[in-house]
Amino acid sequence: MRRLRTNEPAPFGLLLLADEEMQAINRYIHxxxxxxxxxxxxxxxxxVLFPVDEYMAEIKAIAVDPDYQNQGIGKFMLNHAGIExxxxxxxxxxxxxxxxxxxxxxxxxxxGFVLFDVKKDFFIDYYTAPIFEDGVQLTDMAMLKKRLDGKxxx
Numbered sequence: 271m272r273r274l275r276t277n278e279p280a281p282f283g284l285l286l287l288a289d290e291e292m293q294a295i296n297r298y299i300h301x302x303x304x305x306x307x308x309x310x311x312x313x314x315x316x317x318v319l320f321p322v323d324e325y326m327a328e329i330k331a332i333a334v335d336p337d338y339q340n341q342g343i344g345k346f347m348l349n350h351a352g353i354e355x356x357x358x359x360x361x362x363x364x365x366x367x368x369x370x371x372x373x374x375x376x377x378x379x380x381x382g383f384v385l386f387d388v389k390k391d392f393f394i395d396y397y398t399a400p401i402f403e404d405g406v407q408l409t410d411m412a413m414l415k416k417r418l419d420g421k422x423x424x
Contacts, residue, residue: 271350274304281306284316288331290401298330305350307334307343314338317347319354322364326415327355329365348381356418363418368393368403369410383414 274280280299282292284306289295298320307315317332329351334343355363367374369388392411393401401408 271305271307271347274306280304281313281316284313284333284335285318285331287333287336288316291397291399294397295331302330303354305347305354307347309338315343315347317351319351321358321360324359325361327351327358327360327363329363332365344377345381348378352416352418361418362415364413364415366392366411366413368408369412370406370408371403371412375412375414378414381416383416385412386415387413389413 280295281304282295285295285299286292299318302318302320305317305319306313313335315332315334315338318330320328320330322328329348332344332347332351334347352363364386365378365383366389367378369375389411391409393408
């Protein structure tokens with residue numbers, strides 16, 4: 271894992287696996303830090319850490335090359351994002367995923383994230399074209415958060 275160097279181009283091929291439109295990526299990419307996972311000199315994963323405010327960071331995108339999925343890279347990157355956010359002084363980290371994306375929701379829950387909000391019609395309002403997953407149009411985004419100090423919410 272390493273932070274993308276300023277002279278390196280953003281790995282848009284990987285980012286587009288997590289966020290379907292360049293327009294959406296361009297809304298946050300320039301205010302964020304990009305981290306990449308490498309194997310044998312090849313970029314195989316990426317996540318984008320965006321500062322929401324002085325207490326909270328958001329993972330705006332996280333993706334693993336399909337040829338390298340199911341090998342623990344996503345879990346490693348998610349953990350790395352928490353460590354990086356905490357090192358920067360953030361107290362919480364958040365992430366959003368479609369409300370119908372059970373695989374992603376379970377991935378975040380297993381990592382200690384809890385649901386705290388649902389953004390109604392997010393995928394309709396935020397993107398220029400409809401987005402479908404498994405034949406179902408995405409509409410709402412589930413927002414999950416995790417405290418970085420190890421404490422649980424009361």
